[in-house]
Amino acid sequence: MLEIKNVKKHYRKEVALDHVSLTIPTGSCFGLVGPNGAGKSTLLKILASIIQDYHGDIQLTKKNDQLKRITGYVPQELCLEQTLSTIDNLYFFGKLYGLSGKELKKRATEVLHDIGLSNRSKDKVMHFSGGMKRRLNIGCALMHNPELIIMDEPTVGIDPQSRRYIFQMIQGLQSKGCTVIYATHYMEEVEQLCDQIAFIDRGKIIETGSIPSLLQKYAIPSVFAKAKNHFPNKIGEFGKITKRKDGHLIKTDTPLEVMEEILTCYKTNPKDLERLELVQPRLEDVFFTLTGSELREGNPSIRPENTIKQEVYQ
């Protein structure tokens, strides 16, 4: 459905996006993952038509569709009028997409139901909790029944209940045929929601694929063991051992053999082996393998212009 071809974007001399190409299938939930300043938000702003001065192509399979008309954008910020009511906020965004009269009211009622705020429609947003505001922020983007929904870290700063509710909403949207682009750096969210993911770092797409394929390609399984006495040196031959607070983690391509070896070592004194566990690889391991684990705060190379300016004025 959505083809992103060779998209390039510079902020002055700094490269924010460097020849980004992606294909996002219709009806999928596509995760865009990367550290802070990787270029996720810049790419989303281009897709949401907020940034228009870029190089490259964004093509829709349905040639006649205007990207703005079929897209619902959920920004990281809460773009709500705090002094107005829930329904007024929904009406406002609905009208911006050309809805009016009965159609507007009907759609607002449906969205209120979907975001779980039907009984708070007349209440002012300023009195809402963070989770309620987040849900309304999403609701505003759904008023015009978009086919493509772009979400930029929509669960920042909310409680687990609201988060779960939002996940259910996203899954519901996907089951209705919507395509969702979901940017985050929370790996567990991606694991739970997305069919396909793209890792982006320093403005470049460094890897794409399904979660199982990426796990198979990059993540190494490990064995966790906790023993009372000295840990057998022999185990070091099987892989890299990292000391943890309460035991040892052995990263290895042959985890079952390692477990077998450890069991053999402790056969005579099984009470000395307190814990032995197979640790399945996780997306977070893939993330660190691909992007490294060093802190990125000191690297302003690909931050958007506004972030740089706002820091100056603070």
Add this chain to the structure above:
Amino acid sequence: MSAMLILEMKKNLQDRGLLFWMVILPIAFIVLAVSIFASGTEEASKQDIILSIIPGYAVMFVFFIMISMVSAFLKDRDLGMTARIASTPLSPKLYLLGKWIPYTLIVFIQIVILIVFGKLVYQVPIEQPIFLVILAIALSFTATGLGLALGLFVQTENMGIAITQVIGLGGAMLGGLWVPLELMPKFIQTIAHFLPQFWAHQAFQDALNGTLIEKDLFLAVLIILAFGFGAFIVAILRYPHFLKQARG
């Protein structure tokens, strides 16, 4: 655009600070100025003073709408609303118009209230009401046009307030809104001709008095509107940069 317009109107109606800036403060200043400058003078000169003070303070306080406009635009920019709206089919021009028109309406109402206050309390004559309405529309357009441009230009609210003070108070002082121009040095009288405040004040005074001829009305309106159109063009040119700075 109607969505933007209704939203702004609702927000402004809820803003009590705006009521203070736009109506209560000007009325307080008018009462104070009249009691200081007109007390103890003969009836004829008292009426002349009042006839200068009422339109003078009305014209001066019209420009204070710029503070509210700066604040509204910066809030939109920093809370992500500008970027969010840019992701919708609403064009930048309609976005700016939708934000601008409610303020123009507010300023127009402000001028009407201050003139009617002058009529009811100080028996100021309203001899050419149609001309006054035309002037009020032109002045509302220009003051809010400047507010629009300023809102898109300044980086911080304090900067916006400072520039508004320069335009509002500086323009009032140099435009003869406080002290009759005849009492000012020659060079200030020359400078006054380059300020919208001067043209608005002169035309308002004459229209209240019934001595404004059509040619002078046309000239005054043309000059006042030129500032407004200039400001709107500047705002449109500035908008892409403003959007780049916006969060979200």
